Amino acid sequence: MHVLATIRSRWTGFLGTIGALALGVTIVTAALLVHVSAQPGVPVRYEATGVIVHGPLAAENPGGHRPAIPWTAERTADLSGKLAGVDGVSQVVPDYSFYAQAVLDGEPAGDARADPQGHGWSSTLLGGDRLTDGRAPEAPGELAVGEDTGASVGDDLTVLTAAGPVVYRVVGTVDAPGFHVTDDEAAKLADGVAVLGLLTEPDADTAAVDAAATAILGDEGVALHGAERVAFEPESHTRTRWLGTQLLTAMTVLSAFAAVFVVASTFAFGVAQRRRELGLLRTIGATPGQIRRMLFGEALGVGLIAAVIGVVLGIGLAPILGGLLVDAELEPPDFSVRLAAWPLLVAGGVGMIVAFLGVWAASRRAAKVRPMEALREASVDAKPMTRGRWILGTLSLAAGVGGVVLAATAGAEDLLNYSMMAAIALIVGLTLYAPVIIPPVVRLASWPFTRAKGATWTVVRESTLVAVRRVASTAAPVLVTVGFVVLLAGMVQTMKGAMSTDLAAQLPAEVVVSPEGTPGLSDAAVDALPGDALPVMTVDAYLDGEAFTVTGLRGDVPPGTIRIVEPYLETLGLADGDEITLTFPDGEPATLTVQAGVEPEGRAAEEMYPTAVIVDRETLRELAPNALTEVVYVNGATVGEAAAAVPGMGALALDTESFAAHADEREWELLRVFMLVLLIMAIGYTALAIANTLIMANADRRGDFAVLRLSGAVNAQVLKVVAVETVLVVAVGTGLGLLVAVAALEGVRRGLESSIDADVAMAIPWDYVGMVIGASLVLALGSSLLTARTALRTPAVRLAGMKE
Incomplete structure (x- = not known):
């Protein structure tokens, strides 16, 4: 009670x-x-499939994904025949999938991040898709599309594929997304088959079908049924x-x-x-x-x-x-x-x-x-600094200074860790040292007030110096929020600028063409580019159950040869001149001669030679018919000439500086989303902390307000004192937060300069700083003035005589 x-x-x-x-x-x-x-959840495309069979899984890659190794065409046909004989199986459907994207109003439409949207007509059975108008495609050049495209039966629809734009005649519409061609045409456009869907009889026991399929597959695949299908x-x-x-x-x-x-x-x-x-x-x-x-x-x-x-x-x-x-x-x-x-x-x-x-x-x-x-x-604070605060605050400040020094001399891999450690330690240290730091900072910040006429400024200065704990409790959340926001946002902007500068200076190209609104560039877009073009394409290949990424470059590696950089060559146990047999996306084995290569160095080399394994682009195209080109480096042509050559193909032509500024834009955009969410949360908590402290403090200062009023101050003057104190405290917290963040960012800047051997400018996110300061001021002023006005409603004589 x-x-x-x-x-x-x-x-x-x-x-x-x-x-x-x-x-x-x-x-x-x-x-x-x-x-x-x-x-x-179970993908919509496979909802109507009782049992799904996929090829053997490759070893887990660094991203945690285990792709299914495709079967050869011969093995696909053999497995389909055997699985069709299992009791309860009504039909076996090979899932041929390929890249397809509609071109609407001259531009690629739809989700560029989506997995392949092109399929053979039979794959509609796997998801139970139904025709809503027209008929199924029966000949090359015919297409059934999802209703989401807005196309109608009889329309001509341009569809981007890995080869380039193709005009199809729409003969049917389906109640699910996708582009459906005949199975024969899909087999030509797609990579090899890695998935077989087993359609089962209505009363079939899918667990029994799964067991029978598993016995047939042996180590050549995996069968899944029920909830297991979420793996797809x-x-x-x-x-x-x-x-x-x-x-x-x-x-x-x-x-x-x-x-x-x-x-x-x-x-x-x-x-x-x-x-x-x-x-x-x-x-x-x-x-x-x-x-x-x-x-x-x-x-x-x-x-x-x-x-x-x-x-x-x-x-x-x-x-x-x-x-x-x-x-x-x-x-x-x-x-x-x-x-x-x-x-x-x-x-x-x-x-x-x-x-x-x-x-x-x-x-x-x-x-x-x-x-x-x-x-x-x-009400004067007594001993605001305890022994524990002295010890922990000193250790934190020392760790923060050490973190700044380490960040300034660290490599790129340790730069972020040291900077974050420095910022956190400095913020904790300054927060603990607030009762010591606040008085001289307040004296400095309030020095102009001492020269102003009137008692208001004197009251503001003395009350903040006496109530150190109240000032520190209000300034601390502002310090923490400004420090973290400026550090995180400034670190991202500073690093982005440094990386862009470094990349632009190294790229040996005049123009860079990259995808825009598509997951990659088609062969038609690559072939249409003027000048000397170097397209970069990557796909997964498989060796003894292990997946690794192969890069295809034009004219860099002789046909029939695979270049592997020496460190990775040793890992695979290979030597220059050895022959190696790999399984590529088409499912067919390919034997290539090994050529030892030198590991690329620098950001530009990583962009142009993104993997440790390289083959001739034309060779890779034959082995991966559905692969797309990630980027093309062009010399001997202008940006305008390159852009004019690829209209409506989802290609963006930029000079090297512009490309470098937009490189990894998806990753930077995700970082910005993260920062914005965290910023909003930080501002919310800062506002709550400030408002709560000021409401408690001002509610407890009713006696002080009464003394001021009995001394001759009117309500407006009391409110003025409260407002000026609030602005002063928020300014103190902002200044200390900026000090912490700038110190940590200086370590980031120096570390980046050392890494790229070029001048790096420190980026201060003033827009974010303005948001934090504005929100802090609005909430602080609102809460303090509201509480003060409430206290002023009681007669001063009554307040002066009140006890705690």
């Missing part, structure tokens, strides 16, 4: 804590619901889900950390304000253990309220968050949120744990309050 009474009597002090915890629980609830809903989720969807999971994880961790930070600072500030109350409890016999239990009881009450609010809000937020992730291409297009019980229970539990973690340090401090504290009247 005492706990509930305390919460009711000090509701303004707990309001920010409840808000911070509720926000954390809301984010955790929404993130967990989205994560649960984002689990792989497209690789692009798997990667998209992985990216979304990383963001959800970052959101959850940041929410929990920030909530602990806000709760801890709130309870610590509350203990400082309640020292007379706690001293009185000690005077009447309360033990340190009872004081701690009281605070933990308050945390329990606050945590329960926040958990209920957060879970309810999280259920409503989850669909919105899921939609935003789909729009940002961090979840597949068919994603939808579904409710589950355990995320709600876990999120509520996280809120309770965060509440207890946040109150732990404050409870220890409260237990040390002595009975004599009940006799204290002054």
